[in-house]
Amino acid sequence: MSPQQPAVLGFGQTRYKTSRADVGTPELIFEAVSRALADADTELTEIDAVVFASAPEVFEGVYEPDRWCVEAFGGVGKPLIRVHTGGATGGSGPLAASRLIAAGLYETVLVVGLQRTSETADAQAVFTTIFDPVYEQDVQLNVITGIALVASRQMKYFGLTEDHMAWVSTKNFGNALRNPYAHLHREITEQEVKQSRSLAYPLRLLHTCPRSDGAAAVVMTSAEKARGKSHAAYVAGLGCAADVYRIGDRIHDDESDFAIPRAQAWAATEAYQEAGITDPRRELDVVEVYAPFANLEIAYYESLGLAPPGRGIDLVETGATAMDGDIPVVPSGGCMTTNPIGATGLIRFGEAAAQVMGRAGDHQVDGARLALATACGGIDQFYTAAVLAAQPA
Amino acid sequence: MTVPTTVPTRIPGEWHIPYQYTIGTFATAFFDALREQRILGCRCAQCGRVSVPPKSFCEYCFVPIDELVEVGDTGRIEAVTVVTAPFAGSPPVPYVVAYVRLAGATSSICNYVHGVDLGDLDRLPADIAIEAPVRAVFGDKREGRVTDFWFEPVRDRS
Numbered sequence: 099m100s101p102q103q104p105a106v107l108g109f110g111q112t113r114y115k116t117s118r119a120d121v122g123t124p125e126l127i128f129e130a131v132s133r134a135l136a137d138a139d140t141e142l143t144e145i146d147a148v149v150f151a152s153a154p155e156v157f158e159g160v161y162e163p164d165r166w167c168v169e170a171f172g173g174v175g176k177p178l179i180r181v182h183t184g185g186a187t188g189g190s191g192p193l194a195a196s197r198l199i200a201a202g203l204y205e206t207v208l209v210v211g212l213q214r215t216s217e218t219a220d221a222q223a224v225f226t227t228i229f230d231p232v233y234e235q236d237v238q239l240n241v242i243t244g245i246a247l248v249a250s251r252q253m254k255y256f257g258l259t260e261d262h263m264a265w266v267s268t269k270n271f272g273n274a275l276r277n278p279y280a281h282l283h284r285e286i287t288e289q290e291v292k293q294s295r296s297l298a299y300p301l302r303l304l305h306t307c308p309r310s311d312g313a314a315a316v317v318m319t320s321a322e323k324a325r326g327k328s329h330a331a332y333v334a335g336l337g338c339a340a341d342v343y344r345i346g347d348r349i350h351d352d353e354s355d356f357a358i359p360r361a362q363a364w365a366a367t368e369a370y371q372e373a374g375i376t377d378p379r380r381e382l383d384v385v386e387v388y389a390p391f392a393n394l395e396i397a398y399y400e401s402l403g404l405a406p407p408g409r410g411i412d413l414v415e416t417g418a419t420a421m422d423g424d425i426p427v428v429p430s431g432g433c434m435t436t437n438p439i440g441a442t443g444l445i446r447f448g449e450a451a452a453q454v455m456g457r458a459g460d461h462q463v464d465g466a467r468l469a470l471a472t473a474c475g476g477i478d479q480f481y482t483a484a485v486l487a488a489q490p491a
Numbered sequence: 492m493t494v495p496t497t498v499p500t501r502i503p504g505e506w507h508i509p510y511q512y513t514i515g516t517f518a519t520a521f522f523d524a525l526r527e528q529r530i531l532g533c534r535c536a537q538c539g540r541v542s543v544p545p546k547s548f549c550e551y552c553f554v555p556i557d558e559l560v561e562v563g564d565t566g567r568i569e570a571v572t573v574v575t576a577p578f579a580g581s582p583p584v585p586y587v588v589a590y591v592r593l594a595g596a597t598s599s600i601c602n603y604v605h606g607v608d609l610g611d612l613d614r615l616p617a618d619i620a621i622e623a624p625v626r627a628v629f630g631d632k633r634e635g636r637v638t639d640f641w642f643e644p645v646r647d648r649s
Protein backbone atom coordinates (compact mmCIF):
# COMPACT_ATOMS: atom_id res chain seq x y z
CA MET A 99 0.00 0.00 0.00
CA SER A 100 2.38 2.72 1.15
CA PRO A 101 6.11 3.05 1.73
CA GLN A 102 5.49 2.61 5.48
CA GLN A 103 3.29 -0.47 5.67
CA PRO A 104 1.60 -0.71 9.08
CA ALA A 105 1.94 -3.88 11.12
CA VAL A 106 0.37 -5.33 14.27
CA LEU A 107 2.76 -6.46 16.98
CA GLY A 108 0.39 -7.54 19.69
CA PHE A 109 -3.18 -7.78 20.93
CA GLY A 110 -4.49 -7.69 24.49
CA GLN A 111 -8.00 -8.07 25.78
CA THR A 112 -9.76 -8.25 29.11
CA ARG A 113 -12.03 -11.01 30.27
CA TYR A 114 -15.50 -9.99 29.15
CA LYS A 115 -18.51 -10.27 31.41
CA THR A 116 -21.91 -8.69 31.80
CA SER A 117 -20.40 -6.74 34.65
CA ARG A 118 -16.70 -6.60 35.45
CA ALA A 119 -17.62 -5.62 39.01
CA ASP A 120 -14.03 -6.26 40.13
CA VAL A 121 -12.54 -3.27 38.28
CA GLY A 122 -13.26 0.42 37.72
CA THR A 123 -13.24 1.74 34.14
CA PRO A 124 -9.58 2.89 34.01
CA GLU A 125 -8.55 -0.43 35.59
CA LEU A 126 -10.36 -2.28 32.83
CA ILE A 127 -8.29 -0.40 30.27
CA PHE A 128 -5.05 -1.00 32.15
CA GLU A 129 -5.74 -4.74 32.01
CA ALA A 130 -6.09 -4.73 28.20
CA VAL A 131 -3.18 -2.37 27.53
CA SER A 132 -0.70 -4.18 29.75
CA ARG A 133 -1.59 -7.46 28.02
CA ALA A 134 -1.20 -5.89 24.56
CA LEU A 135 2.23 -4.45 25.43
CA ALA A 136 3.34 -7.84 26.78
CA ASP A 137 2.01 -9.65 23.70
CA ALA A 138 3.81 -7.13 21.48
CA ASP A 139 7.04 -7.38 23.48
CA THR A 140 6.94 -3.57 23.54
CA GLU A 141 7.65 -1.08 26.35
CA LEU A 142 5.30 1.83 26.97
CA THR A 143 8.25 4.16 26.28
CA GLU A 144 8.31 2.85 22.69
CA ILE A 145 4.72 4.05 22.08
CA ASP A 146 4.77 7.27 20.05
CA ALA A 147 1.03 8.03 20.10
CA VAL A 148 -2.27 6.64 21.39
CA VAL A 149 -5.56 6.26 19.51
CA PHE A 150 -8.42 5.93 21.98
CA ALA A 151 -11.57 4.37 20.58
CA SER A 152 -14.75 4.48 22.64
CA ALA A 153 -18.34 4.62 21.43
CA PRO A 154 -21.34 6.39 23.09
CA GLU A 155 -20.11 7.45 26.52
CA VAL A 156 -23.71 7.42 27.72
CA PHE A 157 -22.87 3.80 28.52
CA GLU A 158 -20.01 4.70 30.86
CA GLY A 159 -22.03 7.62 32.21
CA VAL A 160 -18.90 9.77 32.11
CA TYR A 161 -18.54 12.23 29.28
CA GLU A 162 -15.04 12.25 27.79
CA PRO A 163 -13.79 8.96 29.24
CA ASP A 164 -10.47 9.72 27.53
CA ARG A 165 -9.78 12.20 30.36
CA TRP A 166 -10.57 9.64 33.02
CA CYS A 167 -8.59 6.84 31.46
CA VAL A 168 -5.49 8.60 30.11
CA GLU A 169 -3.10 7.19 32.73
CA ALA A 170 -4.56 3.70 32.33
CA PHE A 171 -3.57 3.59 28.66
CA GLY A 172 -0.23 5.21 29.24
CA GLY A 173 -1.22 8.37 27.39
CA VAL A 174 0.42 10.98 29.63
CA GLY A 175 2.91 13.03 27.65
CA LYS A 176 1.95 11.40 24.35
CA PRO A 177 -0.12 12.59 21.39
CA LEU A 178 -3.72 11.39 21.92
CA ILE A 179 -6.30 10.97 19.17
CA ARG A 180 -9.85 9.99 20.00
CA VAL A 181 -11.93 8.16 17.39
CA HIS A 182 -15.69 7.64 17.48
CA THR A 183 -17.89 6.07 14.78
CA GLY A 184 -20.46 4.35 16.99
CA GLY A 185 -20.10 0.57 16.93
CA ALA A 186 -17.50 0.92 14.17
CA THR A 187 -15.22 2.84 16.56
CA GLY A 188 -13.07 -0.22 17.23
CA GLY A 189 -12.53 -0.60 13.47
CA SER A 190 -11.84 3.09 12.94
CA GLY A 191 -9.19 3.12 15.70
CA PRO A 192 -6.71 0.78 13.99
CA LEU A 193 -7.55 2.40 10.64
CA ALA A 194 -6.54 5.80 12.03
CA ALA A 195 -3.41 4.32 13.60
CA SER A 196 -2.49 2.58 10.34
CA ARG A 197 -2.80 5.80 8.36
CA LEU A 198 -0.68 7.69 10.92
CA ILE A 199 2.00 5.03 10.66
CA ALA A 200 1.77 4.85 6.86
CA ALA A 201 2.17 8.62 6.66
CA GLY A 202 5.31 8.35 8.74
CA LEU A 203 3.91 10.63 11.47
CA TYR A 204 4.33 8.13 14.30
CA GLU A 205 6.15 4.82 14.17
CA THR A 206 4.55 2.87 17.00
CA VAL A 207 0.93 3.52 17.97
CA LEU A 208 -1.21 2.00 20.71
CA VAL A 209 -4.91 1.57 19.90
CA VAL A 210 -7.28 1.21 22.85
CA GLY A 211 -10.95 0.24 22.71
CA LEU A 212 -13.36 0.44 25.62
CA GLN A 213 -16.96 -0.09 26.51
CA ARG A 214 -18.72 -0.91 29.66
CA THR A 215 -22.36 -1.50 29.07
CA SER A 216 -23.28 -2.65 32.57
CA GLU A 217 -23.30 0.74 34.27
CA THR A 218 -26.79 1.60 33.10
CA ALA A 219 -29.76 -0.73 33.29
CA ASP A 220 -31.23 -0.38 29.82
CA ALA A 221 -28.94 -0.45 26.79
CA GLN A 222 -31.79 -0.05 24.31
CA ALA A 223 -32.91 3.14 26.05
CA VAL A 224 -29.39 4.46 25.47
CA PHE A 225 -29.66 3.49 21.82
CA THR A 226 -32.89 5.43 21.32
CA THR A 227 -30.79 8.56 21.97
CA ILE A 228 -28.74 7.95 18.81
CA PHE A 229 -31.83 8.65 16.68
CA ASP A 230 -32.73 12.17 15.66
CA PRO A 231 -35.19 13.88 18.00
CA VAL A 232 -37.11 15.48 15.14
CA TYR A 233 -38.61 12.56 13.22
CA GLU A 234 -37.35 9.29 14.65
CA GLN A 235 -37.09 9.33 18.46
CA ASP A 236 -40.85 9.57 18.89
CA VAL A 237 -41.21 6.17 17.24
CA GLN A 238 -38.81 4.62 19.78
CA LEU A 239 -36.47 2.88 17.39
CA ASN A 240 -33.48 1.07 18.80
CA VAL A 241 -30.76 -1.27 17.54
CA ILE A 242 -32.87 -4.40 17.81
CA THR A 243 -35.83 -2.90 15.93
CA GLY A 244 -33.47 -1.43 13.35
CA ILE A 245 -31.86 -4.81 12.64
CA ALA A 246 -35.26 -6.55 12.68
CA LEU A 247 -36.24 -4.18 9.87
CA VAL A 248 -33.19 -5.36 7.89
CA ALA A 249 -34.21 -8.97 8.54
CA SER A 250 -37.73 -8.30 7.26
CA ARG A 251 -36.31 -7.47 3.83
CA GLN A 252 -33.83 -10.38 3.89
CA MET A 253 -36.76 -12.73 4.49
CA LYS A 254 -38.97 -11.14 1.87
CA TYR A 255 -36.45 -10.85 -0.96
CA PHE A 256 -33.30 -12.85 -0.19
CA GLY A 257 -34.45 -16.22 1.09
CA LEU A 258 -33.52 -15.80 4.76
CA THR A 259 -35.32 -18.18 7.13
CA GLU A 260 -35.27 -18.89 10.87
CA ASP A 261 -33.25 -22.02 10.03
CA HIS A 262 -30.41 -19.95 8.56
CA MET A 263 -30.32 -17.63 11.56
CA ALA A 264 -30.38 -20.57 13.99
CA TRP A 265 -27.40 -22.13 12.20
CA VAL A 266 -25.36 -18.92 12.46
CA SER A 267 -26.15 -18.53 16.18
CA THR A 268 -25.25 -22.14 16.92
CA LYS A 269 -22.02 -21.89 14.92
CA ASN A 270 -20.90 -18.73 16.72
CA PHE A 271 -21.77 -19.92 20.21
CA GLY A 272 -19.94 -23.17 19.42
CA ASN A 273 -16.84 -21.28 18.25
CA ALA A 274 -16.84 -19.19 21.44
CA LEU A 275 -16.37 -22.35 23.51
CA ARG A 276 -12.79 -22.48 22.17
CA ASN A 277 -12.09 -18.81 22.98
CA PRO A 278 -11.17 -18.35 26.67
CA TYR A 279 -11.88 -14.61 26.48
CA ALA A 280 -15.43 -14.90 25.09
CA HIS A 281 -18.17 -13.55 27.31
CA LEU A 282 -20.71 -16.34 26.69
CA HIS A 283 -19.51 -19.91 27.01
CA ARG A 284 -22.65 -21.82 26.38
CA GLU A 285 -23.43 -24.65 24.02
CA ILE A 286 -26.72 -24.05 22.26
CA THR A 287 -28.86 -26.00 19.80
CA GLU A 288 -30.76 -24.70 16.79
CA GLN A 289 -33.94 -25.77 18.55
CA GLU A 290 -33.07 -23.54 21.55
CA VAL A 291 -32.45 -20.62 19.21
CA LYS A 292 -35.84 -21.06 17.58
CA GLN A 293 -37.56 -21.32 20.95
CA SER A 294 -35.76 -18.40 22.57
CA ARG A 295 -37.72 -15.31 23.54
CA SER A 296 -38.99 -13.16 20.68
CA LEU A 297 -37.65 -9.58 20.80
CA ALA A 298 -38.75 -7.96 17.54
CA TYR A 299 -40.00 -10.16 14.73
CA PRO A 300 -38.14 -12.12 13.37
CA LEU A 301 -35.35 -11.62 15.92
CA ARG A 302 -35.12 -13.75 19.04
CA LEU A 303 -32.84 -13.50 22.04
CA LEU A 304 -30.37 -16.07 20.69
CA HIS A 305 -30.06 -14.17 17.40
CA THR A 306 -28.59 -11.22 19.26
CA CYS A 307 -25.50 -10.39 21.32
CA PRO A 308 -24.85 -9.94 25.03
CA ARG A 309 -23.99 -6.62 26.62
CA SER A 310 -20.40 -6.92 27.71
CA ASP A 311 -17.97 -4.95 29.83
CA GLY A 312 -14.49 -4.98 28.41
CA ALA A 313 -11.52 -3.37 26.77
CA ALA A 314 -9.06 -4.34 24.07
CA ALA A 315 -5.75 -2.92 22.87
CA VAL A 316 -3.50 -3.41 19.87
CA VAL A 317 0.10 -2.31 19.38
CA MET A 318 0.89 -1.23 15.82
CA THR A 319 4.11 -0.15 14.20
CA SER A 320 5.84 0.12 10.83
CA ALA A 321 6.64 -3.05 8.88
CA GLU A 322 10.28 -2.02 9.11
CA LYS A 323 10.29 -2.04 12.91
CA ALA A 324 8.13 -5.20 12.96
CA ARG A 325 10.88 -7.16 11.21
CA GLY A 326 12.94 -7.10 14.40
CA LYS A 327 10.12 -8.68 16.42
CA SER A 328 9.33 -12.35 16.92
CA HIS A 329 5.85 -12.06 15.43
CA ALA A 330 3.78 -9.54 13.46
CA ALA A 331 0.76 -9.24 11.21
CA TYR A 332 0.81 -6.82 8.29
CA VAL A 333 -1.96 -4.46 7.25
CA ALA A 334 -2.52 -5.24 3.57
CA GLY A 335 -5.61 -3.11 2.93
CA LEU A 336 -8.04 -0.78 4.65
CA GLY A 337 -11.40 0.72 3.84
CA CYS A 338 -14.12 2.69 5.55
CA ALA A 339 -17.37 4.31 4.47
CA ALA A 340 -20.35 6.15 5.90
CA ASP A 341 -23.92 5.82 4.67
CA VAL A 342 -26.77 8.35 4.87
CA TYR A 343 -28.35 8.94 8.25
CA ARG A 344 -32.00 8.11 7.71
CA ILE A 345 -32.91 4.46 7.27
CA GLY A 346 -35.85 5.62 5.14
CA ASP A 347 -33.40 7.12 2.63
CA ARG A 348 -31.52 3.86 2.05
CA ILE A 349 -34.08 1.06 2.11
CA HIS A 350 -33.68 0.44 -1.58
CA ASP A 351 -32.88 2.09 -4.88
CA ASP A 352 -31.83 0.85 -8.32
CA GLU A 353 -28.41 -0.18 -7.06
CA SER A 354 -28.81 -1.20 -3.45
CA ASP A 355 -30.98 -2.75 -0.78
CA PHE A 356 -30.91 -2.13 2.95
CA ALA A 357 -30.77 -5.94 3.32
CA ILE A 358 -27.24 -6.01 1.83
CA PRO A 359 -25.60 -3.08 3.65
CA ARG A 360 -23.95 -1.10 0.86
CA ALA A 361 -21.53 0.90 3.02
CA GLN A 362 -19.98 -2.38 4.19
CA ALA A 363 -19.50 -3.23 0.51
CA TRP A 364 -17.94 0.18 -0.16
CA ALA A 365 -15.50 -0.28 2.75
CA ALA A 366 -14.61 -3.85 1.76
CA THR A 367 -14.09 -2.93 -1.91
CA GLU A 368 -11.59 -0.26 -0.90
CA ALA A 369 -9.73 -2.68 1.39
CA TYR A 370 -9.65 -5.43 -1.25
CA GLN A 371 -8.32 -3.02 -3.85
CA GLU A 372 -5.54 -1.90 -1.54
CA ALA A 373 -4.71 -5.53 -0.73
CA GLY A 374 -4.92 -6.66 -4.36
CA ILE A 375 -7.72 -9.11 -3.57
CA THR A 376 -9.99 -9.91 -6.51
CA ASP A 377 -11.77 -13.04 -5.23
CA PRO A 378 -12.29 -12.64 -1.47
CA ARG A 379 -14.11 -15.95 -1.11
CA ARG A 380 -11.08 -17.88 -2.39
CA GLU A 381 -8.26 -15.62 -1.26
CA LEU A 382 -9.28 -14.93 2.35
CA ASP A 383 -8.57 -17.69 4.85
CA VAL A 384 -10.66 -16.38 7.72
CA VAL A 385 -13.10 -13.53 8.42
CA GLU A 386 -13.75 -11.77 11.72
CA VAL A 387 -16.96 -9.96 10.81
CA TYR A 388 -18.64 -7.48 13.16
CA ALA A 389 -22.14 -8.94 13.13
CA PRO A 390 -23.98 -8.66 16.45
CA PHE A 391 -27.08 -10.34 14.98
CA ALA A 392 -27.38 -13.68 13.17
CA ASN A 393 -29.20 -12.21 10.18
CA LEU A 394 -26.56 -9.50 9.75
CA GLU A 395 -23.76 -12.04 9.42
CA ILE A 396 -25.56 -13.49 6.39
CA ALA A 397 -26.19 -10.01 4.96
CA TYR A 398 -22.48 -9.25 5.29
CA TYR A 399 -21.49 -12.44 3.42
CA GLU A 400 -23.02 -10.60 0.48
CA SER A 401 -21.72 -7.09 1.28
CA LEU A 402 -18.22 -8.53 1.67
CA GLY A 403 -18.32 -10.33 -1.66
CA LEU A 404 -18.14 -13.81 -0.09
CA ALA A 405 -21.40 -14.64 -1.85
CA PRO A 406 -23.32 -12.97 -4.69
CA PRO A 407 -26.24 -10.70 -3.72
CA GLY A 408 -29.06 -12.81 -2.29
CA ARG A 409 -26.88 -15.93 -2.02
CA GLY A 410 -25.46 -15.46 1.48
CA ILE A 411 -27.72 -18.29 2.60
CA ASP A 412 -25.68 -20.66 0.40
CA LEU A 413 -22.70 -20.27 2.76
CA VAL A 414 -24.98 -21.36 5.58
CA GLU A 415 -26.49 -24.27 3.67
CA THR A 416 -23.06 -25.59 2.63
CA GLY A 417 -21.46 -24.92 6.01
CA ALA A 418 -18.70 -22.90 4.31
CA THR A 419 -18.35 -20.43 7.19
CA ALA A 420 -18.15 -23.05 9.94
CA MET A 421 -14.81 -23.68 11.65
CA ASP A 422 -14.24 -26.65 9.31
CA GLY A 423 -15.56 -24.86 6.21
CA ASP A 424 -13.45 -23.28 3.48
CA ILE A 425 -13.94 -19.75 4.86
CA PRO A 426 -14.49 -19.76 8.64
CA VAL A 427 -16.32 -16.66 9.89
CA VAL A 428 -15.75 -15.52 13.49
CA PRO A 429 -13.73 -18.47 14.83
CA SER A 430 -13.59 -16.42 18.06
CA GLY A 431 -17.37 -16.59 18.45
CA GLY A 432 -17.58 -12.97 17.33
CA CYS A 433 -19.81 -10.24 18.68
CA MET A 434 -22.81 -12.53 19.10
CA THR A 435 -20.98 -13.95 22.13
CA THR A 436 -18.98 -10.88 23.24
CA ASN A 437 -19.98 -7.28 22.61
CA PRO A 438 -18.29 -4.42 24.45
CA ILE A 439 -19.49 -2.11 21.69
CA GLY A 440 -16.69 0.42 21.21
CA ALA A 441 -14.06 -2.27 21.72
CA THR A 442 -15.77 -4.90 19.57
CA GLY A 443 -14.32 -3.76 16.23
CA LEU A 444 -10.84 -3.72 17.76
CA ILE A 445 -11.35 -7.29 18.97
CA ARG A 446 -12.21 -8.29 15.38
CA PHE A 447 -9.01 -6.57 14.18
CA GLY A 448 -6.90 -8.13 16.96
CA GLU A 449 -8.37 -11.57 16.33
CA ALA A 450 -7.70 -11.31 12.58
CA ALA A 451 -4.10 -10.30 13.34
CA ALA A 452 -3.73 -13.18 15.80
CA GLN A 453 -5.02 -15.61 13.15
CA VAL A 454 -2.41 -14.65 10.54
CA MET A 455 0.30 -14.68 13.21
CA GLY A 456 -0.77 -18.23 14.12
CA ARG A 457 -1.39 -17.07 17.69
CA ALA A 458 -5.17 -17.53 17.98
CA GLY A 459 -4.91 -20.51 20.31
CA ASP A 460 -7.66 -23.13 20.31
CA HIS A 461 -9.68 -21.26 17.70
CA GLN A 462 -6.76 -20.92 15.26
CA VAL A 463 -7.67 -21.56 11.62
CA ASP A 464 -4.89 -23.82 10.33
CA GLY A 465 -2.48 -22.04 8.05
CA ALA A 466 -4.36 -18.71 7.95
CA ARG A 467 -2.34 -16.25 5.84
CA LEU A 468 -4.93 -13.63 4.93
CA ALA A 469 -7.72 -12.44 7.23
CA LEU A 470 -10.48 -9.83 7.02
CA ALA A 471 -11.76 -7.84 10.01
CA THR A 472 -14.78 -5.53 9.84
CA ALA A 473 -16.72 -3.17 12.07
CA CYS A 474 -20.17 -1.67 11.85
CA GLY A 475 -21.82 1.17 13.72
CA GLY A 476 -24.72 3.56 13.90
CA ILE A 477 -27.50 1.18 12.73
CA ASP A 478 -25.74 0.07 9.54
CA GLN A 479 -24.32 3.49 8.85
CA PHE A 480 -20.55 3.40 9.52
CA TYR A 481 -18.33 0.60 8.27
CA THR A 482 -14.69 -0.40 8.24
CA ALA A 483 -12.77 -3.29 6.67
CA ALA A 484 -9.16 -4.34 7.21
CA VAL A 485 -7.15 -7.07 5.52
CA LEU A 486 -4.35 -8.54 7.66
CA ALA A 487 -1.59 -10.62 6.10
CA ALA A 488 1.03 -12.98 7.50
CA GLN A 489 3.72 -11.48 5.27
CA PRO A 490 4.71 -7.88 4.50
CA ALA A 491 3.86 -6.51 1.05
CA MET B 492 -2.40 -4.19 54.13
CA THR B 493 -3.43 -6.28 51.12
CA VAL B 494 -6.44 -5.40 48.97
CA PRO B 495 -9.57 -7.29 50.08
CA THR B 496 -11.06 -9.48 47.36
CA THR B 497 -14.71 -8.85 48.19
CA VAL B 498 -16.84 -7.53 45.33
CA PRO B 499 -16.57 -3.74 45.37
CA THR B 500 -19.58 -1.50 45.70
CA ARG B 501 -21.23 0.74 43.11
CA ILE B 502 -21.97 4.43 43.40
CA PRO B 503 -25.29 5.60 41.90
CA GLY B 504 -25.42 8.30 39.22
CA GLU B 505 -27.91 9.80 36.79
CA TRP B 506 -27.90 12.08 33.77
CA HIS B 507 -30.85 14.47 33.59
CA ILE B 508 -30.13 17.04 30.92
CA PRO B 509 -33.11 18.84 29.35
CA TYR B 510 -32.82 20.01 25.74
CA GLN B 511 -34.80 22.14 23.30
CA TYR B 512 -33.95 20.86 19.84
CA THR B 513 -33.95 23.43 17.02
CA ILE B 514 -35.52 21.74 14.01
CA GLY B 515 -35.35 24.34 11.21
CA THR B 516 -37.98 25.69 8.85
CA PHE B 517 -38.42 22.52 6.76
CA ALA B 518 -39.28 20.33 9.73
CA THR B 519 -41.47 23.10 11.11
CA ALA B 520 -43.42 23.19 7.82
CA PHE B 521 -43.74 19.39 7.95
CA PHE B 522 -45.15 19.46 11.48
CA ASP B 523 -47.48 22.39 10.71
CA ALA B 524 -48.88 20.37 7.79
CA LEU B 525 -49.39 17.33 10.03
CA ARG B 526 -51.72 19.44 12.17
CA GLU B 527 -53.77 19.89 8.98
CA GLN B 528 -53.58 16.15 8.21
CA ARG B 529 -51.23 16.59 5.25
CA ILE B 530 -47.82 14.95 4.77
CA LEU B 531 -45.10 17.01 3.11
CA GLY B 532 -41.96 16.01 1.30
CA CYS B 533 -39.46 18.03 -0.67
CA ARG B 534 -38.42 17.78 -4.31
CA CYS B 535 -34.83 18.26 -5.46
CA ALA B 536 -34.85 20.43 -8.57
CA GLN B 537 -31.75 18.67 -9.86
CA CYS B 538 -32.49 14.92 -9.44
CA GLY B 539 -36.25 15.00 -8.83
CA ARG B 540 -36.11 12.86 -5.69
CA VAL B 541 -39.04 13.43 -3.34
CA SER B 542 -37.87 12.96 0.22
CA VAL B 543 -40.29 12.41 3.10
CA PRO B 544 -39.92 13.93 5.62
CA PRO B 545 -38.45 16.94 3.82
CA LYS B 546 -34.93 18.28 4.14
CA SER B 547 -33.42 21.55 3.02
CA PHE B 548 -30.69 20.03 0.88
CA CYS B 549 -30.20 17.01 -1.38
CA GLU B 550 -27.37 14.76 -0.23
CA TYR B 551 -27.03 13.23 -3.70
CA CYS B 552 -26.72 16.49 -5.63
CA PHE B 553 -25.43 18.49 -2.67
CA VAL B 554 -27.59 21.45 -3.58
CA PRO B 555 -30.20 23.37 -1.58
CA ILE B 556 -33.85 22.37 -1.95
CA ASP B 557 -36.59 24.97 -1.96
CA GLU B 558 -39.73 23.09 -3.02
CA LEU B 559 -42.11 21.39 -0.63
CA VAL B 560 -44.63 18.94 -2.10
CA GLU B 561 -47.58 17.13 -0.59
CA VAL B 562 -47.42 13.33 -0.91
CA GLY B 563 -50.26 10.81 -0.75
CA ASP B 564 -51.66 9.40 2.46
CA THR B 565 -51.38 5.83 1.16
CA GLY B 566 -48.26 3.82 0.54
CA ARG B 567 -46.60 0.44 0.81
CA ILE B 568 -44.63 -1.14 3.63
CA GLU B 569 -40.92 -1.44 2.83
CA ALA B 570 -39.55 -2.80 6.12
CA VAL B 571 -41.46 -3.92 9.19
CA THR B 572 -41.12 -5.46 12.62
CA VAL B 573 -43.39 -6.43 15.48
CA VAL B 574 -41.71 -5.44 18.73
CA THR B 575 -42.45 -8.02 21.42
CA ALA B 576 -39.92 -7.21 24.16
CA PRO B 577 -40.43 -3.90 25.97
CA PHE B 578 -37.57 -1.55 26.86
CA ALA B 579 -37.46 1.65 28.89
CA GLY B 580 -39.67 4.22 27.16
CA SER B 581 -41.25 1.77 24.71
CA PRO B 582 -45.02 1.61 24.17
CA PRO B 583 -46.80 -1.49 25.50
CA VAL B 584 -45.85 -4.57 23.48
CA PRO B 585 -46.61 -5.97 21.02
CA TYR B 586 -46.53 -3.09 18.58
CA VAL B 587 -45.65 -2.68 14.92
CA VAL B 588 -43.08 -0.31 13.44
CA ALA B 589 -42.74 0.05 9.68
CA TYR B 590 -41.04 2.14 7.04
CA VAL B 591 -43.58 3.15 4.42
CA ARG B 592 -43.04 4.70 0.98
CA LEU B 593 -45.96 7.05 0.49
CA ALA B 594 -47.42 7.69 -2.95
CA GLY B 595 -45.22 10.21 -4.78
CA ALA B 596 -42.21 9.79 -2.49
CA THR B 597 -38.81 8.28 -3.29
CA SER B 598 -37.90 7.65 0.36
CA SER B 599 -39.68 5.98 3.28
CA ILE B 600 -40.93 7.31 6.59
CA CYS B 601 -41.10 5.39 9.85
CA ASN B 602 -44.13 5.16 12.10
CA TYR B 603 -46.27 2.82 14.13
CA VAL B 604 -48.82 0.57 12.40
CA HIS B 605 -52.07 0.17 14.31
CA GLY B 606 -55.21 -1.84 13.57
CA VAL B 607 -53.37 -5.15 13.12
CA ASP B 608 -54.34 -8.45 14.73
CA LEU B 609 -51.22 -9.49 16.65
CA GLY B 610 -52.70 -12.67 18.09
CA ASP B 611 -50.18 -14.99 16.39
CA LEU B 612 -46.66 -13.67 16.80
CA ASP B 613 -44.93 -16.68 15.25
CA ARG B 614 -45.44 -15.21 11.82
CA LEU B 615 -45.89 -11.77 10.35
CA PRO B 616 -49.58 -10.94 9.80
CA ALA B 617 -50.27 -10.74 6.03
CA ASP B 618 -51.70 -7.23 6.17
CA ILE B 619 -48.36 -5.83 7.39
CA ALA B 620 -46.14 -7.86 5.05
CA ILE B 621 -43.61 -5.93 2.96
CA GLU B 622 -45.39 -4.40 -0.06
CA ALA B 623 -48.74 -4.44 1.78
CA PRO B 624 -50.74 -1.21 1.30
CA VAL B 625 -51.25 1.07 4.29
CA ARG B 626 -52.87 4.42 4.88
CA ALA B 627 -51.79 7.26 7.15
CA VAL B 628 -54.43 7.92 9.81
CA PHE B 629 -54.41 11.10 11.89
CA GLY B 630 -55.41 11.38 15.52
CA ASP B 631 -57.87 13.97 16.80
CA LYS B 632 -55.30 15.67 19.00
CA ARG B 633 -52.42 16.80 16.80
CA GLU B 634 -49.47 18.50 18.42
CA GLY B 635 -47.03 18.83 15.54
CA ARG B 636 -45.10 15.62 16.18
CA VAL B 637 -44.46 12.68 13.89
CA THR B 638 -46.77 10.63 16.11
CA ASP B 639 -49.73 12.84 15.05
CA PHE B 640 -50.34 10.05 12.54
CA TRP B 641 -49.84 6.32 12.28
CA PHE B 642 -50.40 3.73 9.59
CA GLU B 643 -53.23 1.24 9.25
CA PRO B 644 -53.59 -1.60 6.76
CA VAL B 645 -55.74 -0.76 3.70
CA ARG B 646 -58.38 -3.46 3.59
CA ASP B 647 -61.14 -1.89 1.51
CA ARG B 648 -59.48 -2.95 -1.79
CA SER B 649 -59.80 -6.68 -1.22
Ligand SMILES: [Zn+2]
Nearest residue numbers: 535538549552
Ligand atom coordinates in the same frame (compact mmCIF):
# COMPACT_ATOMS: atom_id res chain seq x y z
ZN1 LIG C 1 -30.92 15.81 -5.80
